[in-house]
């Protein structure tokens with residue numbers, strides 16, 4: 729392993745030791761990074777929002793764990809929260825790469841400039857595109873968040889990094905709403921797209937209504953042939 733200049737001070741809120749569903753086709757560990765600048769109504773990981781929270785797992789413990797898993801795991805996925813919110817993510821990714829693991833990133837794209845710097849370290853990305861850019865604020869609570877997310881999408885497409893774009897369907901959306909977003913994503917070159925059911929149980933916004941319409945029905949206006957893969961995650 730190449731020694732890093734300093735041990736990453738990445739603040740980690742939790743870790744899933746083994747998953748088969750968070751990095752396509754690979755056995756992976758997921759590291760949940762602390763901090764997120766957005767407050768999505770449907771967020772389930774609101775325990776990770778606090779930017780000042782200390783790490784619940786020291787990086788030295790994670791490093792030891794990963795060294796023991798060499799040859800058993802393929803990839804490490806950095807999720808959150810919003811992993812790119814922390815400057816120490818770069819050092820952490822470099823160290824994990826040096827250990828021989830592929831790097832996956834789950835992001836909402838809140839920091840496109842930081843994402844640009846991380847591109848050479850990434851093997852696969854799952855990017856949340858929550859809505860059309862103009863419609864983000866009612867979901868995230870943050871003005872101009874959509875512009876940042878769509879800018880991140882452009883960066884990832886330009887870089888050609890294997891990518892899945894995901895949209896969580898708000899309970900009040902129609903199939904036409906879903907179709908418009910999917911069409912826009914296909915137009916800009918997204919090939920792998922996933923729709924996720926909004927699960928209002930344990931959501932940050934307790935007033936969020938339960939989703940009642942099946943994703944199969946909500947996806948009826950998507951031109952599925954425009955995607956290489958269209959995935960419906962109906963809970």
Ligand code: SF4
Nearest residue numbers: 764766768771809836
């Ligand atoms: S981007 Fe939204 S859903 Fe993701 S962790 Fe932040 S608040 Fe939660």
